[in-house]
Every structure is written in structure tokens, then in C-alpha cells.
Amino acid sequence: MDRMDRNVVVPGDLLSDDPNAAGEGTYVKDGKVFSLLYGMASSYKDKVRVIPLAGKYVPSPGDTVVGIVQDIVFSNWIVNINSPYEGLLHISELPRKIEMNEMSKYLRIGSTAMIRVKDVDSTMKVELTMNDRRLGMLMRGRVAEISPTRVPRLIGKGGSMINMLKKELNCNIFVGQNGRIWVDGQDDDMDLALRTILIIEKEAHTTGLTDRIMDFLRVEKEARS
Amino acid sequence: MIGMDEKLSFFKDGVRLDGRRSDELRPIKIEVGVLARADGSCYMEMGDNRVIAAVYGPREVHPRHLQEVTRAIVRYRYNMASFSVEERKRPGPDRRSNEVSKVSREALEPVVLTSYFPKSVVDIFVEVLQADAGTRTAGINAASVALADAGIPMKSLISSCAAGKVDGEIVLDPMKIEDNLGEADVPIAMTPGGDITLLQMDGRLTKDELKRAVDLAKAGCRQIYEIQRKVLVDRYSHMEPEICDEAVAMAGEEI
Numbered sequence: 001m002d003r004m005d006r007n008v009v010v011p012g013d014l015l016s017d018d019p020n021a022a023g024e025g026t027y028v029k030d031g032k033v034f035s036l037l038y039g040m041a042s043s044y045k046d047k048v049r050v051i052p053l054a055g056k057y058v059p060s061p062g063d064t065v066v067g068i069v070q071d072i073v074f075s076n077w078i079v080n081i082n083s084p085y086e087g088l089l090h091i092s093e094l095p096r097k098i099e100m101n102e103m104s105k106y107l108r109i110g111s112t113a114m115i116r117v118k119d120v121d122s123t124m125k126v127e128l129t130m131n132d133r134r135l136g137m138l139m140r141g142r143v144a145e146i147s148p149t150r151v152p153r154l155i156g157k158g159g160s161m162i163n164m165l166k167k168e169l170n171c172n173i174f175v176g177q178n179g180r181i182w183v184d185g186q187d188d189d190m191d192l193a194l195r196t197i198l199i200i201e202k203e204a205h206t207t208g209l210t211d212r213i214m215d216f217l218r219v220e221k222e223a224r225s
Numbered sequence: 226m227i228g229m230d231e232k233l234s235f236f237k238d239g240v241r242l243d244g245r246r247s248d249e250l251r252p253i254k255i256e257v258g259v260l261a262r263a264d265g266s267c268y269m270e271m272g273d274n275r276v277i278a279a280v281y282g283p284r285e286v287h288p289r290h291l292q293e294v295t296r297a298i299v300r301y302r303y304n305m306a307s308f309s310v311e312e313r314k315r316p317g318p319d320r321r322s323n324e325v326s327k328v329s330r331e332a333l334e335p336v337v338l339t340s341y342f343p344k345s346v347v348d349i350f351v352e353v354l355q356a357d358a359g360t361r362t363a364g365i366n367a368a369s370v371a372l373a374d375a376g377i378p379m380k381s382l383i384s385s386c387a388a389g390k391v392d393g394e395i396v397l398d399p400m401k402i403e404d405n406l407g408e409a410d411v412p413i414a415m416t417p418g419g420d421i422t423l424l425q426m427d428g429r430l431t432k433d434e435l436k437r438a439v440d441l442a443k444a445g446c447r448q449i450y451e452i453q454r455k456v457l458v459d460r461y462s463h464m465e466p467e468i469c470d471e472a473v474a475m476a477g478e479e480i
Contacts, residue, residue, distance in 0.1 A: 008458045010373055011336070012381025012417055027380065036338065036380070038373035038457055053461065054265065055376030056283055058342070084283045084345040123294060124344050149376065205461050 007042070009035040015048045023049030039149075040205075053205070057083040057148040057178040059126045063117045064135070066143060066180035067128065069107045075100055077107050079115065082145065082178040085124045089115060093129040095136075112138040114174060114182065141172070141184030144194050146201040148179035153204040154197065161200070161210055168217045169193045192220055235391040235403060242403075243272075247396040250386070250445050255367070255456045257374050265375025269367035272400055273357035278367035280375040283345035291346070296339040298346050301330035303364055305353040325361045332365050332385065332414040332423035338378040347377060358404035359387050365414050365423070370453050382453055383422060385414035386445035388438040390430060395437050397445045411438040417450045419443065 009015065015026055016033040025037045026049060035041060039052040059065070059081060067079035067087055079087040089107075091098060098106060107113060114136055118129040130136060146154065154175055155162045166173050171185030171193050183193045196213060203209055240246060251272025260266035263279035286292040303325040307316045318326075329351070337347065349371070351364035365385035372379060389399035391407035404410050409428025415421045421439075430438060 008461045010382060010454050010457045011379035013454075025378075029380075034380070036378040037376060039376075040461075052376045054374060056264070056342075084285055084342060086285075122343070 007040050009041045009050060010038050011035055013041075015041055015050070021046060021048045023047035025050030025052060051152075052149050054147060055149050057081070059083055059085060059087065059117045059120050059178075061117050061119055063177040065115055065117065065178040066138070066174070066176035066182050067113055067115045067178075069109050069111045069113070071109060072103050072107075075103075077103070079113070079128060081115070081117075081126070081128075082148070082176075082180055083126075085120075085126050087115065087117070087126040087128040089113075089128040089130065093118070093127075093131050095131055095133070107137065112143055112182070114138060114176070138182050138184075141182050142190055142194065144181045144183065144197050146179045146181065146197060148177065150201045150204040151175055151177060151179055153209070154181070154200050156210060161213070164210065164214065165193065165196060168214070168221075169196075188224065192217070235396075235407070236394070241396065243400060247394055248441060248444065250398045250448055251400065253449065253452050255370060255452060257370055257456055257460055263371070263375075265371040265373070265377070267367040267371040267374060269363055269370070271359060271363040271366070272398070273355060274353070274360050274363040275355040276360060276363045276367050277352050277354060278364065278371040279350045279352075280347065280368070280371040280377070281350075282347040282375070283342035283377070284348070286344065286346040292344050293339075295343050297337075297342040297344075299330055299334050299337055299339065299349065300346060301326050301333065301349045301351070301368070303329055303351045303353070303361065305356060305360070309353045309356045309360075325364070328423055328425065329361055329365050329368065333368060333372065333383055335420075335422050336380040336383060336416060337372065338380070341378055347372070347375075356401075358399055358401040358410075359412065362386050362412050362414070366449055366453060370457065373457055381416045381418065382450060383414050383416060384446040384450040384453060385412065385423060386442050386449055387412040388442040388445070390428065390434060390438065395434060395441055397441050409434075409438070411435065411442060413439060413442045413446065415443060415446050417447070 013035045019028045019031050022028050022033045026033050027036050035050045037050045037052045039050045041050050065081050067081045069077050070080045071078040075091045077089040079089050081087045115128045119127040169189045171183050171189050174182045183190050254270040256268040259268045260279050265280040267278045269276050283297050303322050305314050307314050349368045353360045362385040369383040388397050388411050389407050390409040391403045409430045411426045414423035
């Protein structure tokens with residue numbers, strides 16, 4: 001009962017008879033590899049793995065994400081990172097030293113920021129940092145939300161999709177691993193960018209998407225001028 | 226209402242009252258992703274049963290004291306709409322729905338990898354819109370598909386189906402009249418591998434009859450599993466293989 005005939009698999013589908021081939025999204029039982037997820041199976045460096053089609057963002061150290069400040073408590077900002085777990089940004093993780101009573105001067109409740117996950121412990125306490133010059137508060141622009149499982153598609157092979165969007169739309173775009181996307185540019189460019197991103201999310205599983213998006217942008221831009 | 230002494234025959238010309246053979250399921254229809262706000266959802270019809278399942282999560286646990294430090298908890302709420310049965314059902318949880326919720330949760334929990342999401346909760350809501358015997362099995366089937374749709378890691382799907390005894394004969398998937406007036410009802414739930422996660426019995430059966438009922442229900446579950454799987458696979462049948470080869474993308478490149 002080899003279910004690799006098609007690429008889409010459901011939990012419990014047999015993927016391989018070789019337990020060494022177990023990759024992400026799989027489990028081994030009785031020396032055989034089965035799928036853990038509803039998603040797409042693929043072979044990658046002699047491992048078989050399953051990419052989910054849906055799911056929540058689970059923070060892992062090193063991820064860069066877009067967070068929204070939810071609360072300020074004793075020397076920490078509590079940050080929503082679009083995940084079942086909230087992030088903690090300590091006052092000492094800002095690039096410059098600030099006083100505790102000045103915290104809301106920098107990041108208020110509702111502020112958006114580009115943040116890196118510094119550490120996640122076994123109890124899922126998520127420590128965040130902003131101590132990098134590529135991170136920081138997002139004062140301008142807009143934020144869109146897509147399913148975190150579609151983030152690789154939005155970026156494309158070697159960044160092909162995202163670089164095309166940046167170039168065609170004259171926008172700064174930052175894709176957070178948690179599925180939040182920050183876009184900054186001229187108003188109508190941003191409108192088009194957000195619309196395009198939602199199309200990519202909806203059609204993430206279809207073929208020739210980069211070319212179709214290219215055509216879509218060309219038509220939209222012609223209509224505008 | 227049929228009088229006590231009036232003998233009702235459940236078979237006519239060798240088939241059941243709705244024209245099924247004794248080992249035949251009622252027609253099944255499944256739709257995935259029917260609710261926009263839920264993380265995963267499924268609408269299912271099993272004969273005249275109509276249920277809808279919604280899955281939320283993993284998400285933060287409220288109230289907090291229910292939280293488990295090492296794993297996710299699973300909550301399952303089975304609810305019958307007041308209009309789902311002929312005589313208006315008084316809305317809200319009652320003894321029966323609490324029991325069905327509990328056994329259904331226990332039918333699904335063994336396959337969910339709760340250890341992947343400590344301190345969180347997976348909420349499953351099953352609403353019965355129309356009831357015609359076997360709503361718990363329909364609810365479990367729908368919930369299992371909705372869990373997969375929500376992207377929750379599971380060892381396998383769960384399929385569920387009942388067998389009953391009418392006129393001294395073991396039949397698959399009893400409908401309302403067979404359930405109400407029959408001699409026994411045995412709902413089961415199982416993994417495609419044959420591990421049983423739910424087994425209940427209402428009525429009286431001999432040891433041998435129970436064994437035959439379970440075997441028949443297992444065969445029914447296998448048929449249901451194929452339908453559940455097909456619906457999920459067909460939803461994305463025109464997939465692009467190449468996106469899989471992209472290694473975990475390097476999000477967060479410079480802006």
C-alpha cells in the first residue's frame with residue numbers, strides 16, 4: 001500500500017520502508033515511515049518529508065518574525081507572534097539601554113516590530129531579541145497575514161518570488177517566518193502588493209505561479225497607467 | 226408508533242427497509258474546509274445524518290488551570306441542534322452529549338501528537354444539524370478530517386461506524402428505525418491499521434454476535450477511511466511538486 005503515487009498524503013500514509021529516510025513531518029513505526037501530516041510528500045537528500053498545507057507557527061530559535069506588542073509587564077514586552085505561544089521581549093534586548101519607566105516610549109501596546117526568536121525552552125517560553133541592526137520597530141507600512149505554511153512559496157526558490165515582487169512593485173517587503181508580512185511603499189503599490197500576496201497564499205499549491213503572478217502584475221500596472 | 230405485539234419486519238425481499246444489504250453503509254458525502262474562521266473544518270453526511278466539525282488550534286488554553294506543561298490538551302464538544310430531531314431537543318449540554326463528547330475525545334486523542342504542542346489546546350466542535358442514528362460516528366469521522374485540515378500532526382486518521390442487531394441479524398450502520406426498535410447498537414472507531422479507539426454497546430448481544438458486529442463495523446470503517454482519504458487528497462490533486470524541493474526558505478532576509 002504505497003501511497004506515494006500522488007504527492008498529497010494524509011496522516012498515516014506509508015511513505016517508505018527505510019526507517020533512515022524519515023524526515024520532517026513523518027514518524028517511524030515497525031521499521032516503516034508514515035506521514036504525520038496532511039500535506040505534500042517529497043524526497044529531499046534521500047530523506048522523505050511532508051510539508052504541511054496548514055498549521056500554526058511554532059517558534060524556533062533564529063526565526064525572524066513580525067510581532068505585535070500585546071502588553072507591557074515588569075521589564076518585558078509581551079509580544080503576539082501569531083502562534084499558540086506568546087513571545088517575551090526583555091528590556092535588555094533592545095539595541096540601546098532604556099529605563100523601565102520609559103518602555104512604552106519605544107514600543108507601545110499595538111506597536112509592530114521585526115523581532116528575532118532568541119531562545120525557546122521546553123516549556124515553550126519564547127525569548128525574543130531586537131539586538132541586531134536588521135531588526136527594529138516598524139513605524140510605516142502595512143502588515144498582512146498568511147498561513148505560515150505558505151511562507152516558503154511566497155519567498156520562492158532562492159527568493160525568486162519575493163525579489164520579483166520587490167522589484168515590480170517598488171516596495172520594501174519583509175516576510176516573517178510566522179506568516180506576517182510587512183510591506184512599505186507608495187499607497188497604490190502597497191494595495192497591489194497585499195492583493196498579490198493574498199493570491200499567492202490562495203494559489204500556493206498550483207503550477208507556474210511565479211509566471212502567472214508576473215502576468216497579473218503587468219496587467220494591473222497597465223490598468224493603472 | 227408500532228404496537229408491542231405488532232411484529233415489525235426489518236427486512237423485505239432480503240434487503241433492509243431503505244433497500245440496503247445488511248453489510249452496506251448509507252451514502253456518505255464529505256466536504257472539507259467549509260468554515261472560514263476555523264483552522265480546520267468538515268461537513269459530513271452519513272445517510273440522513275448531517276454534522277459539521279470545526280477545529281481550532283493549537284491555541285492558548287483558557288481557563289489557564291487546564292493547561293498541561295508537557296502536552297496539548299484536546300477538547301471535544303458534541304452538540305445537537307434543537308431542530309436536529311423530530312421532537313425539539315432542549316438546547317445545551319445534557320447527560321448524553323457530555324458522554325458522547327467524552328468518548329469521542331478519547332476516540333481521537335490517541336492519534337493526535339499532543340506532545341508537539343505543550344501548554345496548548347486543540348478545540349474540536351461538532352454540531353449535529355440533522356440526526357438519524359449514528360451521529361457520534363459521523364461526528365468522529367468529520368472531526369478526524371477537520372483535524373487533518375487544520376494541519377495537526379496525527380499518527381493516522383480515525384474512521385468510525387456502527388453495527389446493530391435487528392430481527393436477530395447483524396447489520397451495518399443502522400438507521401434511525403433500526404436503532405430505535407432494534408436489539409443492539411455497537412458503535413466503534415478505529416485507525417486504518419485496525420486499532421480500536423472507541424467501542425460501545427447498547428442492547429444485548431452474545432459473545433459471538435458482538436464479535437461479528439465488531440468485524441462488520443470494522444469493514445465499514447475501512448470503506449469510510451477510503452472516502453475520507455480521497456476527499457482530502459482530491460482537494461489538492463493539482464499540486465506542484467517543485468515547491469517541495471525548496472528547502473525551508475530563508476525568510477527574514479534583509480529588507
